[in-house]
Structures are given as structure tokens and as C-alpha cells.
Amino acid sequence: MDRRLIENFDWSIIWALLAIMCIGLLSIYSALYPQIQARPTNNLFIKQLIWLAIGFAVMCGSLFFNYQRLRTLSPWIYGLVLLLLVVVLAIGKEVHGSKRWLEIGGFQFQPSEFMKVIIAVQLAGYFSSQDITSFPGIKKLILPVGYVVLPVLVVLAEPDLGTAISLLAIATTMILFVGVRWKYLAILTLTVMPLIYPMWEHVLKPYQKRRVLILLSPDLDPLGAGYHIRQSKIAIGSGMLWGKGFLNGTQTKLHFLPEKHTDFIFSVWAEEWGFIGCVALILLFCLLIFLTLRVATRSRDRFGSLVVIGMSALILWQAFINIGMVIGLLPVVGITLPFVSYGGSSLITLCLAIGLIENVSMRRYVFQTR
Amino acid sequence: MKTKSNKFDGLKLINWENQESISFQKQYILISAVVLLITMVYLVRLWHLQVILGQSYRFQSENNRIRVEEIAAPRGIIFDRNGVPIVENRPAYHLVIIREDISDLEGTINELARLCERNPDEFFSIVEANKTTPKFVPLRLASDLDRDCLARIEAQRIRLPGVFIQLEPKREYKWNGTAAHLVGYLSEITEAELRSEKYQGYYSGEDIGKVGIESAFEKYLHGTRGGRQLEVDAAGRRVRVLEEELPIAGRNLWLTLDMDLQKTAEAQLEGKTGAIVAVDPTDGAVLAFACSPSYDQEKFIRGLTKDEWIVLSKDPSHPLLNRGSGAAYPPGSTYKPFVALAALQEGVINPTSTFTCPGYFQFADRSYRCWKEHGHGTIAVERALVESCDVFFYQTGFKLGVDRMAQCVTMFGLGERTGIGLQGEHPGLIPTSWWKKQATGIPWQKGETISISIGQGFDLVTPLQMAMGYAAISNNGNLWQPYVVKKIEGSSADEIDEVKPHLKRKIPIDQRWFDLVKKALAGVVERGTGHLIRDPLIPIAGKTGTAQVVHVAQGANRKLLEKLTKMKDKDHAWFIGYAPASDARICVAAIVEHGGHGASAAAPLVKNVIQAYLKDIHYDGQASD
Numbered sequence: 001m002d003r004r005l006i007e008n009f010d011w012s013i014i015w016a017l018l019a020i021m022c023i024g025l026l027s028i029y030s031a032l033y034p035q036i037q038a039r040p041t042n043n044l045f046i047k048q049l050i051w052l053a054i055g056f057a058v059m060c061g062s063l064f065f066n067y068q069r070l071r072t073l074s075p076w077i078y079g080l081v082l083l084l085l086v087v088v089l090a091i092g093k094e095v096h097g098s099k100r101w102l103e104i105g106g107f108q109f110q111p112s113e114f115m116k117v118i119i120a121v122q123l124a125g126y127f128s129s130q131d132i133t134s135f136p137g138i139k140k141l142i143l144p145v146g147y148v149v150l151p152v153l154v155v156l157a158e159p160d161l162g163t164a165i166s167l168l169a170i171a172t173t174m175i176l177f178v179g180v181r182w183k184y185l186a187i188l189t190l191t192v193m194p195l196i197y198p199m200w201e202h203v204l205k206p207y208q209k210r211r212v213l214i215l216l217s218p219d220l221d222p223l224g225a226g227y228h229i230r231q232s233k234i235a236i237g238s239g240m241l242w243g244k245g246f247l248n249g250t251q252t253k254l255h256f257l258p259e260k261h262t263d264f265i266f267s268v269w270a271e272e273w274g275f276i277g278c279v280a281l282i283l284l285f286c287l288l289i290f291l292t293l294r295v296a297t298r299s300r301d302r303f304g305s306l307v308v309i310g311m312s313a314l315i316l317w318q319a320f321i322n323i324g325m326v327i328g329l330l331p332v333v334g335i336t337l338p339f340v341s342y343g344g345s346s347l348i349t350l351c352l353a354i355g356l357i358e359n360v361s362m363r364r365y366v367f368q369t370r
Numbered sequence: 371m372k373t374k375s376n377k378f379d380g381l382k383l384i385n386w387e388n389q390e391s392i393s394f395q396k397q398y399i400l401i402s403a404v405v406l407l408i409t410m411v412y413l414v415r416l417w418h419l420q421v422i423l424g425q426s427y428r429f430q431s432e433n434n435r436i437r438v439e440e441i442a443a444p445r446g447i448i449f450d451r452n453g454v455p456i457v458e459n460r461p462a463y464h465l466v467i468i469r470e471d472i473s474d475l476e477g478t479i480n481e482l483a484r485l486c487e488r489n490p491d492e493f494f495s496i497v498e499a500n501k502t503t504p505k506f507v508p509l510r511l512a513s514d515l516d517r518d519c520l521a522r523i524e525a526q527r528i529r530l531p532g533v534f535i536q537l538e539p540k541r542e543y544k545w546n547g548t549a550a551h552l553v554g555y556l557s558e559i560t561e562a563e564l565r566s567e568k569y570q571g572y573y574s575g576e577d578i579g580k581v582g583i584e585s586a587f588e589k590y591l592h593g594t595r596g597g598r599q600l601e602v603d604a605a606g607r608r609v610r611v612l613e614e615e616l617p618i619a620g621r622n623l624w625l626t627l628d629m630d631l632q633k634t635a636e637a638q639l640e641g642k643t644g645a646i647v648a649v650d651p652t653d654g655a656v657l658a659f660a661c662s663p664s665y666d667q668e669k670f671i672r673g674l675t676k677d678e679w680i681v682l683s684k685d686p687s688h689p690l691l692n693r694g695s696g697a698a699y700p701p702g703s704t705y706k707p708f709v710a711l712a713a714l715q716e717g718v719i720n721p722t723s724t725f726t727c728p729g730y731f732q733f734a735d736r737s738y739r740c741w742k743e744h745g746h747g748t749i750a751v752e753r754a755l756v757e758s759c760d761v762f763f764y765q766t767g768f769k770l771g772v773d774r775m776a777q778c779v780t781m782f783g784l785g786e787r788t789g790i791g792l793q794g795e796h797p798g799l800i801p802t803s804w805w806k807k808q809a810t811g812i813p814w815q816k817g818e819t820i821s822i823s824i825g826q827g828f829d830l831v832t833p834l835q836m837a838m839g840y841a842a843i844s845n846n847g848n849l850w851q852p853y854v855v856k857k858i859e860g861s862s863a864d865e866i867d868e869v870k871p872h873l874k875r876k877i878p879i880d881q882r883w884f885d886l887v888k889k890a891l892a893g894v895v896e897r898g899t900g901h902l903i904r905d906p907l908i909p910i911a912g913k914t915g916t917a918q919v920v921h922v923a924q925g926a927n928r929k930l931l932e933k934l935t936k937m938k939d940k941d942h943a944w945f946i947g948y949a950p951a952s953d954a955r956i957c958v959a960a961i962v963e964h965g966g967h968g969a970s971a972a973a974p975l976v977k978n979v980i981q982a983y984l985k986d987i988h989y990d991g992q993a994s995d
Contacts, residue, residue, distance in 0.1 A: 134394070173401075176397075177394070177397045177401075179397070219613070222438075222597070222598070222599045222612070222613030222614070222615055226599070226613060227436070227438055227599060230436060230599070230612070231436065233419060233427065234427050234430050234431050234436075235431065236416070236419050236420060236427070237419040237420055237423050237424050237426070237427025237428070237430075237431075238424070238427040238428040238430065238431035238432070239420055239424070240420050240421065240424035240425070240427075240428055241420065241421055241424065250431055250432065270416070270420070271431075274420060275416055275417060275420040275421055275424075278413075278416045278420070279413060279416075282409055282412060282413065283409075286405060286406070286409055289405055290402065290405070293398060293401060293402065296398075297394075297398060305394070309401075312401075316405065320408050320412075323412055324408075324412070327412065327415050327416060327419065328415075329411070329412070329415055
């Protein structure tokens with residue numbers, strides 16, 4: 001093994017990641033405390049530990065090949081995952097009225113999670129090809145937009161708004177990073193804006209309108225989304241400056257907070273560790289993102305940079321959208337907090353993302369003789 | 371070659387490296403700026419929530435709790451045509467506990483059982499069954515408490531934390547059993563219905579209309595449930611309402627039914643099995659819809675036990691059967707006016723053509739008997755209707771043929787669903803030669819034409835169809851679609867949907883044939899088979915009918931047979947009449963199962979209904995000349 005590979009491994013990313021993961025484990029432990037007491041050996045906390053182990057294995061596994069190979073492989077993988085998404089729609093397992101899970105041999109996973117990674121790799125491959133410059137012309141943008149729109153439509157049909165938003169956020173960040181001419185942005189805005197009103201009036205059915213309105217203003221649905229947000233705010237606010245202390249949160253223990261170990265895990269942390277804990281967690285996320293951006297700037301080629309930008313965007317937007325919705329600044333859509341929320345598919349995807357970032361970091365020297 | 375291209379790539383990459391670190395620098399700065407900006411906004415927000423408002427949130431989390439409570443929407447009320455409520459809502463009180471708020475669960479349950487005068491084990495088994503549901507979820511121990519029990523619990527509630535009384539509107543059938551088959555009943559939504567498209571937005575445990583108007587107008591009657599976010603104290607008592615979404619009550623229905631007439635009609639059927647349907651011949655509005663025997667709608671609201679259901683569904687008199695539109699009978703002689711109209715229109719007979727009735731009609735070695743043993747002699751169509759001569763119609767029908775007869779008769783709505791909109795409507799059956807070949811594989815037999823000419827054989831009709839058909843005769847060929855709901859009221863005064871009568875078709879038969887048949891139908895009551903119900907004040911027109919239930923063997927002595935047969939083998943008695951004869955305002959069809967003769971068993975019922983109705987609208991007897 002080349003010594004430089006190990007030299008260029010970015011340990012600081014791993015330290016930041018471990019710190020965030022510890023916060024995640026503490027929060028899940030607290031959120032699920034009644035369950036853990038009832039079943040010490042078989043509970044979701046134990047399961048999350050197993051997921052973490054699998055995540056690390058995936059992360060290590062993703063270091064051992066040169067990321068350049070993804071350039072040729074990615075169209076195939078992209079096609080396969082897209083196919084899986086369609087299969088999920090057809091025969092997938094329905095949970096809470098939406099089809100997201102595929103079950104193979106008693107093991108469930110969400111193909112839409114893996115789409116988040118592969119879409120970034122696919123776009124990176126496209127934008128790093130020889131004939132693409134930054135600020136590409138309109139003809140060069142049609143294909144990447146198609147790459148994004150297809151899976152977004154399939155995921156929306158599941159329906160899984162959260163994943164669709166993640167995919168769009170990742171792709172938009174990457175396209176903006178490569179550069180979009182002001183002219184196109186202006187044209188896009190000018191064509192979409194006049195369409196919004198007629199769409200709203202004539203295409204959407206009343207119940208769909210209501211759903212959108214509830215998304216924007218949860219108070220319209222005081223028994224559903226409004227209830228979540230109110231309970232979440234009470235949990236966060238009651239943490240005050242220093243928090244109630246580990247395992248002392250009452251909102252979570254008394255079941256007032258729904259989905260506390262998944263989408264609303266941040267409220268659990270905020271209630272028990274207060275403003276100080278929140279600042280620490282948010283700064284850790286900032287640190288992680290800046291460290292990954294540093295890898296992007298140092299990367300040996302444009303493909304590497306773009307892959308890393310895509311992975312950072314995945315972590316960045318999921319974290320910010322999740323925290324934003326939990327503190328009541330953004331509408332409630334189903335997006336989990338990276339490395340903190342409970343969930344297997346999501347954790348493995350994110351570990352894969354970190355693995356790819358490290359992979360690029362390790363192979364950043366230009367003159368390689370192999 | 372390969373190495374060369376690799377080298378070339380390498381050089382190119384170096385170029386990019388330099389070029390891009392400059393060209394992408396802006397983007398890196400932009401991303402970093404966005405990240406920092408969002409971080410700042412979030413930290414400010416968190417500072418606001420946790421430090422500035424923290425104390426108040428801390429207080430809320432420690433002392434107050436928020437619960438979500440659902441508010442059921444009251445179902446729409448059903449009125450009769452004059453605004454008399456037929457179906458209303460009453461408050462029902464349920465006993466509910468929230469286990470989380472109860473420190474001594476066993477003691478509380480024992481106390482509640484004592485207050486309700488029930489067996490504590492009943493309550494414990496409910497608690498046991500819900501062991502896995504979270505403790506903060508309200509648990510209903512007893513439904514629909516009676517007043518005394520409610521008062522006792524309310525008096526003790528102050529020292530019973532976690533015990534609540536839940537108020538819910540419940541359906542109340544003001545005249546239980548009256549018009550039950552038309553109005554229908556409610557019962558709890560099933561798992562399968564919850565999943566179906568039709569019941570989207572329904573919750574488990576809700577009541578839905580299962581039959582009748584309650585089911586047909588479910589989407590108007592149901593309303594939209596509301597709810598409220600409550601702040602409760604440590605004992606679970608309500609501190610204040612934070613958010614409230616009021617339920618939207620279901621829409622009220624105004625029926626075309628006349629409640630007084632309905633009761634009169636049902637009184638006529640007291641102790642009998644059968645149906646009376648009264649309609650307005652001028653627009654098809656259903657005025658009365660009585661089926662007997664009826665059933666207890668309240669039982670469905672209270673929740674039927676399995677045993678009760680078995681008793682009800684196995685009852686040999688089938689109380690749940692809607693005999694007005696959901697059951698079909700052979701029409702017997704009430705079919706004859708339609709056959710006469712068909713034959714006149716088709717030119718098979720004219721008003722003066724005669725047949726001779728010797729008391730029987732011989733065809734292919736078989737003798738078809740007339741009800742009058744010694745025959746009617748030489749007879750034309752008017753007298754044949756008045757005296758209900760079978761032989762005349764055997765011959766007329768025979769000449770007309772099965773398919774021409776069916777073509778004309780079905781124009782009066784027989785053999786097709788009337789479209790009243792109640793589930794389980796029977797289409798009846800008017801046979802054609804094609805139908806028989808399809809259904810049985812055997813071609814039509816000529817002898818069968820003879821049977822169906824007097825409404826026997828395959829012919830099947832519902833009382834509602836007959837009422838509409840006779841209404842169409844009385845109004846010279848306007849076949850209306852019967853309707854029951856005339857108005858749907860909304861939550862606000864200006865939100866009212868009036869239901870417009872719907873003319874199904876104008877029947878293309880000459881006016882002179884209508885005049886002739888109507889004259890004959892008036893003659894039936896004036897001097898013919900229906901003379902028993904003649905009323906000097908109100909001229910009634912109509913037709914008697916006696917539908918055979920058992921096949922009478924050839925040549926058998928009918929009178930002897932009637933004496934010998936048991937009640938259940940007696941014929942069905944029909945009478946369909948309208949009044950006033952010249953300007954009909956009401957048309958009534960009555961059938962009494964196994965009632966015997968139409969003239970004696972069914973006609974008086976129709977007369978009473980007609981009298982009650984026309985008296986009500988102050989008919990002065992002078993409207994007809």
C-alpha cells in the first residue's frame with residue numbers, strides 16, 4: 001500500500017464525525033430510555049449500534065478502490081438504483097401510507113437513500129468530462145437536469161417528499177457549484193413564476209392545497225403537524241441554557257414528542273443539553289462541512305472535487321433542513337439528522353459518503369505512478 | 371498509446387488544478403458564507419427559544435401538558451317534507467380514563483364500577499386488552515352512560531384524577547322503526563371500509579350509514595370532524611384550549627316523505643307482511659314508503675350483539691328486507707292495464723274488439739282458467755279491465771306476443787331499476803324471448819305468453835315500480851324517477867341544494883288509449899272488482915291484483931284449494947290506485963304478502979292512505995267533475 005494514501009487520510013473528519021455520532025447515541029439512548037429499560041437486550045439502541053458497526057465497515061470498504069473508477073461505473077449503478085426505485089414503487093413495503101422500503105431476505109432498505117450518493121457521483125462524472133467548462137451552455141445542462149428529475153419524480157410518487165427535497169438540494173448545489181449563467185437563472189425564474197398561480201388554482205385538488213398550506217404553516221393543522229411543532233418547541237425551549245441533564249427530559253419520556261428518535265431527535269438533545277449543547281452540535285456540523293470542503297479544494301481533479309461537494313451537500317442540507325424544521329423555522333418534511341437520528345439505510349449512506357470523501361482525500365496527489 | 375493518453379490526462383489535470391482553484395474559489399466562499407449565515411440564524415433562533423423564552427417553555431413542560439382531543443361532527447338531521455325531524459342527534463356520554471394520570475388504577479376502576487353499577491372485571495378486561503397502547507391514550511371504559519350513572523360520576527370526578535366524561539353526538543331515531551327501510555341505520559365502519567377509496571379521511575370507530583338514505587347520502591350527512599389542542603394540568607384537567615378546529619356539521623336533508631302519511635301507511639300494515647309506497651304522480655316525489663315488518667334502528671346504534679344479529683337475520687319474516695323497492699313479486703292482475711295499453715297502441719285490439727270468455731282458455735291441451743268460474747261472456751277491453759277478465763288478456767297477450775308486450779311494458783319502468791338511489795334495489799323482471807334463451811337455454815314457449823299476460827309466470831315487479839308505472843298512466847305517460855330527498859341544507863342559510871324532479875321518459879302512447887284505460891281504472895272502483903272501497907267524495911281509480919304463490923294444478927277446484935291451503939301459501943294481495951281519478955295527486959301501491967284477494971286485503975289499505983293524504987291537503991271533492 002502506498003504510504004501517501006495513509007498520510008493523506010484526513011483524521012480530523014473522523015474525529016468530528018465520531019463526536020457527532022456520540023451525541024447521536026446519547027440522544028437515542030435518552031429518547032428510547034423507557035424501551036431500553038423494558039428490554040435491555042433487544043431494543044432500537046442496540047440495533048443502532050449494529051447499524052453503526054455496519055456503517056464503519058462500509059466506510060472502510062469504500063476506501064480501498066480508486067474513486068476514479070466510479071467515473072465509468074456510475075452510469076450503471078445509477079441505472080440500477082433507479083430501477084430499484086421503480087421496483088419499490090411496484091412491490092415495495094408500505095409503511096404509514098408510503099412505499100419506500102424494499103425487503104430482501106428479512107432485511108429492509110430504502111433504495112432512495114442510496115440514490116442520494118449515486119446522483120452526486122453521476123453528476124460529478126458528467127460535469128468533469130472534457131467538453132464541459134464551468135458555466136456550461138444550456139445544451140450541456142439538459143442531461144444533468146434529466147438525471148435529477150427522473151429519480152425525484154419516482155420518489156415523489158412513493159410519496160417521500162423529504163428524500164425528493166434532499167435529491168434536489170444535492171443536485172442544485174452541484175449545478176450551482178459548476179456555475180449557472182445569470183441569464184438561465186433569470187429565464188427559469190421568469191417562466192416558473194407565472195405558472196405557479198394557475199397551477200395552484202386549477203391543477204391542485206383542495207386536499208393537496210391544504211397539505212401544502214399545512215407544510216408552510218403547521219398551525220393550520222393543530223392536531224397533526226401543529227402538534228409536533230408545538231411539542232418540539234416546548235422540548236427545545238424547556239432545555240434553557242444548560243439543559244435538564246442527561247435522561248432528565250420530560251417531554252420525551254412522557255411521549256409528548258412523536259418520532260422523537262428519528263426526525264425529532266434534535267429536540268431530545270436540545271431539551272437535555274440546552275443551548276450550550278445545541279451550539280456544540282451545530283458547530284460540530286459546521287466543522288465537519290468545512291473539513292469536507294477543504295478536501296474538495298485540495299482534490300487532485302475536478303471529478304474528485306465534485307464528488308466531495310455532492311457528499312458535503314448531502315450532509316449539509318439534511319442537517320440544516322432537519323434542524324430548521326425541528327426549531328420551527330422550516331416546514332415539517334421527513335428528513336433525518338445525519339449521524340444522529342435513528343435509522344439504518346440513512347446511516348449507511350452517510351458513512352458511504354464520508355468514505356468517498358476520505359477516498360478523494362487519500363488520493364489527492366497528482367503525480368501518481370502506478 | 372495508453373500510457374501516452376495517461377500522460378496527457380495528467381498534464382491536463384495540472385492545467386485544471388491551476389485554473390479551477392481560481393474559477394471555483396468564488397463558489398467555495400459562497401458555500402461557506404451560506405453555511406455560516408444559516409448557522410447564525412439557527413443560533414439566534416435557539417437563543418430566543420431556549421434563553422429568552424426558556425423559562426416559559428420550562429414551565430409549560432413541567433406543569434402543563436398538551437393533549438389532542440377530537441371533536442366529532444354532528445351528523446346531518448333528516449326532516450320530513452314539512453320539517454318534522456325524523457332522525458336527530460342526541461348527546462351520548464362515554465366514560466374515559468387516561469391511565470397515566472391515575473395513581474391507583476385498581477382502586478379507581480373499582481370505584482367507577484361501583485358508580486356505574488357494573489362488574490369491575492368488565493373494566494379490567496378492557497384495560498388488560500389495551501395493555502400495549504401508550505398510557506397517555508384515552509381509554510373508553512363504558513359507552514353511552516345513563517343519566518343516573520353520569521350524575522354519580524360527575525359528582526365524584528374531582529377526587530378521581532384521570533377520569534373523564536367524553537361527549538359525543540349520537541344518532542337518535544325519533545320514531546324508531548318508522549320508515550326504517552327508507553331512512554336506514556348506522557353502524558361502525560369496518561376495517562375494509564376504512565381502507566376503501568370511498569371512506570378516505572374516516573377514522574376507526576366512526577359510525578357510517580349502512581343502508582337506506584343514511585348510506586346513500588353519507589357524504590352529505592357525515593360532516594367533518596374537528597379537534598382541539600388542550601393544555602392540561604398534572605392531574606389531566608383542562609387548563610385552557612390552545613388551538614381549536616371546530617367540526618363542520620353534516621348537511622341536513624329534507625325528505626319528500628310526509629310523516630303523518632307514513633304513519634298512516636304503517637298503521638295499515640300493522641300485523642301484516644308487505645309494503646305500501648305512495649308517490650306524487652306529478653313529479654315522482656315519494657310521499658310514504660312503508661315496509662312491514664320493520665326493525666329497531668336504535669339497536670344498531672347501541673351496537674348489535676352477535677345473538678341479536680343472528681335472531682334478526684334469521685327471522686323468517688325478514689324484517690331487514692326493504693319490501694318497497696328491494697323485493698319483487700309477480701304483479702298479478704295489476705299488470706293488465708299495461709298489457710291493454712300495449713295491445714291498443716300496437717293495434718292488436720281496438721276499444722270495440724271483443725273476445726268470448728267461457729271461464730277458461732284452451733291452448734295446446736291445457737286449459738287456462740279465468741278467476742270467474744262461469745266466464746264473463748263476450749267482453750271488450752274496458753269491461754275486461756273493470757272486471758279483471760283473465761281470458762280476455764290471455765287472448766290479447768297471445769296475439770300481442772311476448773316481445774312486443776315487454777317492449778311496451780318496460781317503457782313504464784317495469785323490469786328496470788327506478789333509480790331512487792337506495793342500495794339493493796331490485797330491478798324486477800319483464801321476460802322477453804331473448805332473455806329466456808339466455809337465462810335458461812330453453813326457447814320461449816307460447817303457453818308462457820299466456821301466463822305473463824295476467825302478470826304471472828316470470829313477471830316480477832317491485833311495489834315502487836308499480837307506483838311509478840300507475841303514476842305514469844294517471845298523468846298520461848310521464849314516467850318520473852322517484853326521489854326521496856328534496857332539499858340538502860348546508861351549514862349556512864344560503865347553502866341549500868334543491869333536488870329537481872327528473873322525468874325519465876315521456877311514454878309514446880296515444881292519449882285516447884290513456885283515456886280509455888284511465889276510464890276503466892276508475893270503473894274498477896266505481897263498479898268493478900274494487901267496488902268495496904268506493905268513496906263518494908274522492909273518486910279513486912286503481913286495479914286489484916291477486917298474485918298466485920303456488921302453481922294451481924290444471925283443473926283444480928280453486929275455491930276448495932283456497933280453503934285447504936295454509937296461510938303461507940295464500941296469494942299475495944295487490945292494489946294500486948291513484949286519486950282523484952281525473953287529476954291524480956297521489957298514487958299508492960300496496961302489497962300484502964299472502965293476504966289473499968287484492969280487493970279485500972290490499973284495496974282498503976290504499977283507500978285509507980289516499981283519504982288521509984287528500985284530507986290533509988284539503989281536497990274538497992270538487993276538483994273532479
